[in-house]
Amino acid sequence: MYFVYRFDTTEEPQLLANALWHHKVAHQIVENQGARELWLLDASQQATVQQLILIWKEDPSLLQNSHVNQATERKSPSNLMMQAKQSPLTVMVLLISFVVAVVTELGANLSLVSLFTISPFDVTNGHIYFMNLSDVMAKAEYWRVLTPAFLHFSVVHIVFNCLWVWDIGRKLEVLVGKLVWLLTVLITAILSNVLQFYFSGYPIFGGLSGVVYGLIGFAWLLPIVRSHYPVLISKGLMVFFMIWLGVGYTSLPETLGLGNIANTAHTIGLLSGLALCVCFGVFDAFFGKQIKAD
DSSP, rough: OOOEEETTTTTOOOHHHHHHTTTTOEEEEEEEEEEEEEEEHHHHHHHHHHHHHHHHHOOGGGGGGGOOHHHHHHHHHHHHHHHHHHHHHHHHHHHHHHHHHHHHTTTOOOOHHTSSSOEEEEEEETTEEEHHHHHHHHHTTTTTTTTGOOOOOOOHHHHHHHHHHHIIIHHHHOOOHHHHHHHHHHHHHHHHHHHHHHHHHOOOOOOTTTHHHHHHHHHHHHHHHHHHHSOSHHHHHHHHHHHHHHHHSSSSHHTTOOOOOOOOHHHHHHHHHHHHHHHHHHHHHHOSSOOOOO
16 A cells, blocks of 8 residues: 555545545545545556645535546556556466466476476376375475466466456555465465365366455455455456356356366355455454555
C-alpha cells in the first residue's frame, strides 16, 4: 500500500472516498495515531487521486461532476513497468511458468516434463510407470510437490492462468505484502498438487490453476474478514469462477477440446486460499491494522 494523504481532524473523507470508488481507485482509509490516512493500492493511480484531492479540497460538492484523465495512466508502458516493480514475486512466478512452458514445449517433451511432475515417470510400451509420493520424498526430490504448478500443456492453458495471476496476484501482493503473498502461493500450490495426485493417482498434471483459485479465494474473502481492505473480486467474477469450478467436474471441457481439468487442484486451491485469508485476518486483527508491502 502507498501513503497518499493525511486528513486533518476537521476533514471528512467520505465524499472523497466515494469519488475514488466511482473512479475505480482501490484504496483504504485507516486510523493511525489518532488521525485518518489515505492509502492507495496501485501507485500508478496517484495522479488520478491527486486530481480528486484537489477538487475535494476546493469544493467537495464538485466531486459529483469531476472528470479526470485515467486513460494514459492505465496504458502507459512506464506504468506497466512500475506495476512489475511493485509486485516482483508475481512477475517471478509468471517468468518461471513461461520458461518451463518453453523448455517442456508445452508438455510435448515428456522426458523434460518428467523433471517437473510430482513423480518422475516413464512411458514404456504404452504403459506409464511412476512412484508414489512417499518414494519420491525418500529420494529427497522435495521440489516436486511445487513444480507441477509451473507446467502448462497449451497456449490457452498458460495464458488463462497467467492473466489471472497477473491481474489478481500483483494487486494482492501489494495489498498484503510479499511474505504473506509468497506463503499463500506456496501453500496453495503444494496442497493442490499433493491432493490432486492423491485423489487422481496420476502424475501428469499441472498448471497455476490451483494458485489462481487460491488467490481468488483469498482476495474475495479479505474485505469480508477485514473490512478496511478494498474489494478486488466482484460478485460477478466470483460467480464465474464458481461456475467454471463446477463445469470442470463435467465432460464439457473435454467436449470443447480443453482436455482433462485438475478439478481437485482447483477445489483445494480455493479452500486453501479461503483458510489462509481467515488466518491472515486473525493475525491482522491482533497484531496490526495491516501488513504493508515494502
